[in-house]
Amino acid sequence: MELYNNMTLVVFDLDGTLLNGESRLSEYTAETLILMQSAGIAYTIATGRTLQAALSPLDGHRFALPHILKNGVIIWCPDQEAYSHSHLLTQQEVSHVLTAMTDQEITPFVFTLESDGRHAVYHGTLKNEIEGRMAQLFEDERKLPLEPLSAMPDSSSVICLSAMGPDESVQAVIDGVASEPGLVSYTGTAIQNQKLRWMDIHHSNGSKGDGVTTLREELGFDKVMVFGDGENDLSMFEVADESYAPANGQAAVKSKATEIIGHHNEDGVARFLRKRFSLGHL
Numbered sequence: 001m002e003l004y005n006n007m008t009l010v011v012f013d014l015d016g017t018l019l020n021g022e023s024r025l026s027e028y029t030a031e032t033l034i035l036m037q038s039a040g041i042a043y044t045i046a047t048g049r050t051l052q053a054a055l056s057p058l059d060g061h062r063f064a065l066p067h068i069l070k071n072g073v074i075i076w077c078p079d080q081e082a083y084s085h086s087h088l089l090t091q092q093e094v095s096h097v098l099t100a101m102t103d104q105e106i107t108p109f110v111f112t113l114e115s116d117g118r119h120a121v122y123h124g125t126l127k128n129e130i131e132g133r134m135a136q137l138f139e140d141e142r143k144l145p146l147e148p149l150s151a152m153p154d155s156s157s158v159i160c161l162s163a164m165g166p167d168e169s170v171q172a173v174i175d176g177v178a179s180e181p182g183l184v185s186y187t188g189t190a191i192q193n194q195k196l197r198w199m200d201i202h203h204s205n206g207s208k209g210d211g212v213t214t215l216r217e218e219l220g221f222d223k224v225m226v227f228g229d230g231e232n233d234l235s236m237f238e239v240a241d242e243s244y245a246p247a248n249g250q251a252a253v254k255s256k257a258t259e260i261i262g263h264h265n266e267d268g269v270a271r272f273l274r275k276r277f278s279l280g281h282l
Contacts, residue, residue, distance in 0.1 A: 009221040010043040013228035032270035035279040053142035068211035087206035100176035104169040122152040160202035209235030
């Protein structure tokens with residue numbers, strides 16, 4: 001591990017937290033990360049995105065420490081260019097979720113880890129414009145190759161399943177797979193349509209909190225400071241010494257935060273860090 005002047009590890013969620021409303025790293029926030037780097041302050045990301053999808057909005061900014069991806073299901077080590085931890089789903093678990101989604105007429109998007117370390121997404125029949133836009137988002141913006149579900153090999157390493165649908169249908173899927181002890185579900189309001197909810201279902205041993213704890217122990221940091229806005233960030237709030245939620249965060253997340261900071265569209269995280277660590281001008 002590189003030598004850091006401060007033995008606190010700073011961990012950022014991306015969407016709704018470090019990134020702005022356009023899902024980009026603002027110039028001000030990018031400059032703040034460079035100032036942190038120069039000051040010897042360690043930082044990394046914990047996101048629901050895959051590696052390709054996480055790197056896309058960062059505009060070339062390099063995060064040197066391991067990345068917590070897909071809500072803690074996998075950890076990517078940039079120095080080794082390899083995944084150090086992964087919590088994969090069994091065929092039985094995948095089959096159970098697919099059946100529950102099909103019963104509710106929700107199109108599944110199955111995320112896999114390919115043998116060469118890349119991610120791929122296999123999907124069911126796209127039923128409407130919003131599902132088509134989701135597929136386009138994965139392929140164009142998040143750089144994930146898409147294939148029909150029928151093309152997914154039985155031997156695929158599945159890391160999670162995602163979908164979007166009406167509130168009652170999403171809840172029915174979550175309730176339908178609740179009997180599987182190895183699964184955990186996250187959900188929230190869809191950005192594409194406020195009347196819909198998204199959901200991610202993956203292995204219960206994988207969480208952002210588990211990923212943060214792993215990095216803290218393996219890299220030897222004394223303290224951890226985390227930033228997040230959504231339900232999938234609560235597990236790392238529980239294990240961190242300090243936790244901060246932007247003003248746009250979910251109410252349940254803000255209630256658990258050490259402090260509520262500025263809105264993600266107003267560089268809330270970066271402005272807080274500049275003040276906290278005396279980095280450049282505010």
